[in-house]
Amino acid sequence: xxxxxxxxxxxxxxxxxxxxxxxxxxxxxxxxxxxxxxxxxxxxxxxxxxxxxxxxxxxxxxxxxxxxxxxxxxxxxxxxxxxxxxxxxxxxxxxxxxxxxxxxxxxxxxxxxxx
Amino acid sequence: xxxxxxxxxxxxxxxxxxxxxxxxxxxxxxxxxxxxxxxxxxxxxxxxxxxxxxxxxxxxxxxxxxxxxxxxxxxxxxxxxxxxxxxxxxxxxxxxxxxxxxxxxxxxxx
Numbered sequence: 001x002x003x004x005x006x007x008x009x010x011x012x013x014x015x016x017x018x019x020x021x022x023x024x025x026x027x028x029x030x031x032x033x034x035x036x037x038x039x040x041x042x043x044x045x046x047x048x049x050x051x052x053x054x055x056x057x058x059x060x061x062x063x064x065x066x067x068x069x070x071x072x073x074x075x076x077x078x079x080x081x082x083x084x085x086x087x088x089x090x091x092x093x094x095x096x097x098x099x100x101x102x103x104x105x106x107x108x109x110x111x112x113x114x115x
Numbered sequence: 116x117x118x119x120x121x122x123x124x125x126x127x128x129x130x131x132x133x134x135x136x137x138x139x140x141x142x143x144x145x146x147x148x149x150x151x152x153x154x155x156x157x158x159x160x161x162x163x164x165x166x167x168x169x170x171x172x173x174x175x176x177x178x179x180x181x182x183x184x185x186x187x188x189x190x191x192x193x194x195x196x197x198x199x200x201x202x203x204x205x206x207x208x209x210x211x212x213x214x215x216x217x218x219x220x221x222x223x224x225x
Contacts, residue, residue, distance in 0.1 A: 043216035
């Protein structure tokens with residue numbers, strides 16, 4: 001059972017426009033959410049995160065929105081740049097028994113920003 | 116500061132061979148993880164270690180074993196490799212609920 005879902009395998013946008021990547025989750029125990037960016041032949045790198053006590057977190061061109069009632073989060077990139085072309089993974093974290101945390105990832109969305 | 120270092124970067128194995136993937140982190144993190152990435156499947160957790168001396172199964176542990184040698188090192192062993200284990204393997208360490216990943220090991224089992 002997939003607990004973190006990214007239903008769009010790919011997204012293509014024009015340079016300068018907004019990119020919106022979506023993510024849904026099913027586990028109510030998740031209380032911390034992250035976005036990772038991955039270039040080919042590299043490991044994923046942390047991009048931005050949000051705690052469940054917030055509904056928005058902004059870092060430069062990147063903003064993450066969280067809708068807890070809908071169990072939905074989205075990553076907005078404004079303006080999009082060709083260097084943003086990568087696979088974006090949504091991840092969620094919650095207590096895994098005791099005091100352990102682990103990340104559960106979605107399948108990823110390939111973003112292509114066209115010049 | 117190297118972060119998370121994985122060796123080797125590439126490996127080709129024959130079915131039935133064994134090998135160990137090495138991972139070391141220099142950030143003094145307590146938790147370490149092994150993930151595999153397959154096309155269309157995202158990152159799936161194989162095993163993790165919440166602290167030195169403890170290990171736990173993740174989502175896809177079958178066919179793998181792990182050793183948390185000390186706080187820095189967390190190795191993943193394939194005892195008898197199978198073609199289904201062809202994948203890209205990522206090691207990660209975790210601090211403040213944020214994971215830091217290595218560069219990955221691309222493993223092909225023929």
